[in-house]
Amino acid sequence: MKVLRFRTPWAIDLTDEPEPQPGPGEVILEVDAVGICGSDVHGFAGITDRRKPGVVMGHEIGGRIVRGPGSSPDTVTVFPQLGCGTCDSCLAGLEQLCDSLRIIGVAPDRLGGFAERLPVPAAHVVPMPGASPVIAALVEPYAVALNAVSRTPVVGKRVLVIGCGAIGQLVGLAAARNGASVVYAYDVAPDRIALAAELGALVPDPTDDLSPWIARNGGPVDVAFDAVGTDESVAEALACTRPDGAVVEIGLGVPSITITLQQLVGKQRSLLGSYAYSRAIFERAARELSEGVPGVERLVGAVVPLEEAASRLELLAYGTDRSLRVQLSPSGRCLPDSGPVRGGAS
Numbered sequence: 001m002k003v004l005r006f007r008t009p010w011a012i013d014l015t016d017e018p019e020p021q022p023g024p025g026e027v028i029l030e031v032d033a034v035g036i037c038g039s040d041v042h043g044f045a046g047i048t049d050r051r052k053p054g055v056v057m058g059h060e061i062g063g064r065i066v067r068g069p070g071s072s073p074d075t076v077t078v079f080p081q082l083g084c085g086t087c088d089s090c091l092a093g094l095e096q097l098c099d100s101l102r103i104i105g106v107a108p109d110r111l112g113g114f115a116e117r118l119p120v121p122a123a124h125v126v127p128m129p130g131a132s133p134v135i136a137a138l139v140e141p142y143a144v145a146l147n148a149v150s151r152t153p154v155v156g157k158r159v160l161v162i163g164c165g166a167i168g169q170l171v172g173l174a175a176a177r178n179g180a181s182v183v184y185a186y187d188v189a190p191d192r193i194a195l196a197a198e199l200g201a202l203v204p205d206p207t208d209d210l211s212p213w214i215a216r217n218g219g220p221v222d223v224a225f226d227a228v229g230t231d232e233s234v235a236e237a238l239a240c241t242r243p244d245g246a247v248v249e250i251g252l253g254v255p256s257i258t259i260t261l262q263q264l265v266g267k268q269r270s271l272l273g274s275y276a277y278s279r280a281i282f283e284r285a286a287r288e289l290s291e292g293v294p295g296v297e298r299l300v301g302a303v304v305p306l307e308e309a310a311s312r313l314e315l316l317a318y319g320t321d322r323s324l325r326v327q328l329s330p331s332g333r334c335l336p337d338s339g340p341v342r343g344g345a346s
Contacts, residue, residue: 002330004114004309006055009046012310020111026119027068029078031330032133033303034113035060035141036316038166040105045317050106058113059105062128062136063331069122077136078113079124079282080104096276114309116330126286133334134300135289137327138170142296143277143285144250145170146178150281151272152223152246155179160214160240161201163227163251164192166299166324171225171250172201173293184221186210186236191322199295211239221245229253235260243267250274299324303334 003017022028037060043051051057059080065071083090083098090098104120105112111119128136148171159180161172164187172183185201187193197203204213214220222245224237229251237247238259247269264271277285289296301323304312309328315321329335 001116002306003056003111003116004058004306004328006044006051006057007053009044010314012044012313014306014309017115020115020117020119022068022119025122027065027070027122027125028117029061029063029076029120029125030066030117031058031061031063031113031115032075032333033062033137033327033329034058035137036309036313036326036328037141041313041316044313052108055106055108056110056112056114056118057105058115058328059103060137060140060327061104061113062131062133062139062334063113064133065125066117070125074127074129075131075133075136076125076127077139077286078104078120079126079279080140081276081279082107082121082124093278093280095279114306114328114330116306126283128286128290131290133329134303134327135297136286138296138299138325139282139286139289141166141325142170142174142289142293143282144274145174146285146288147277147281148225148248148250148274149174149178151248151274152270154223156181157222158182158184158218160184160186160219160221160224160237161196161227162186162210162224162233162237164189164196165227167250168192168225168227169196169199169299169324170296171227172196173199173296174288175225176200177288177293182218184214184217184219192324195298195324199298210236214240223248225250227251229257231257231259235263238263238267238269238271241269244269246270246272248272248274300327301325303327303329303336305332305335306330 042048061078082102083095084100183201185196220242226237230253
């Protein structure tokens with residue numbers, strides 16, 4: 001079968017390898033769609049060292065069980081976090097905080113989704129009957145967004161999203177679906193802020209300063225989500241949030257930031273971190289996408305075969321390809337000429 005292996009920064013090989021064999025409690029999944037995450041791009045380009053030589057990347061997976069209990073043509077996705085199961089975080093249902101956490105598509109000793117087939121623990125398979133694999137492969141990033149939205153109440157609240165990359169766009173969609181009264185969005189990139197507007201967010205004119213614009217248009221907000229993670233973005237989020245409001249930090253744009261404590265303490269604002277997702281949040285994300293999140297498919301700019309992965313990774317790393325998500329279709333079932341499985345819920 002075809003497998004895409006990361007070798008060194010800017011080098012990734014398409015190889016022929018033996019069929020995987022399931023271990024105890026595992027099934028074999030055929031991968032119909034798998035997203036190229038920004039962390040995959042950063043690993044490919046050597047920006048981070050989280051992708052080790054030899055790893056098979058891909059943790060945003062949509063496919064079908066083709067061997068083992070539950071074999072079915074129905075679409076499934078995969079909860080990719082492998083916690084120890086015994087630490088306080090795992091026992092509290094916060095697997096993402098496990099000190100021994102391993103992730104399918106990141107752990108060097110496991111196949112990720114950049115392969116035609118891979119073994120996965122049966123207990124980590126989440127059914128999505130009636131959904132397309134393309135939508136199933138969006139569950140993982142949507143779960144990241146939904147975890148952020150779950151950190152503080154948004155029902156009936158005015159929310160602001162700073163940073164309209166894939167996660168920021170998904171935060172806006174998740175907030176709207178979960179009861180936010182209005183979603184504002186801001187980005188310095190015109191194409192991304194235009195997409196946010198098309199997906200229902202209120203956005204400023206590029207010439208407007210954000211905080212005064214928010215104040216003139218119903219602000220300040222109750223909750224701000226920062227999907228950038230820099231001194232400037234955190235300061236802007238605090239400035240746009242009402243006294244006793246909350247800022248949820250998702251972005252990791254820089255390793256550390258400096259904030260003005262008076263903005264936080266003097267106005268009794270809360271600053272909350274949001275990292276990945278729990279199993280419960282992941283399963284909720286799968287349900288919400290199965291039921292329908294209008295516009296979510298707009299984030300997928302292209303679905304391409306494994307053979308095009310190296311060139312797409314280069315384009316994404318250089319910023320030439322502005323797609324928020326490019327997906328690979330190792331099985332070929334979700335390529336543009338493969339029929340209705342390409343789009344949203346089928």
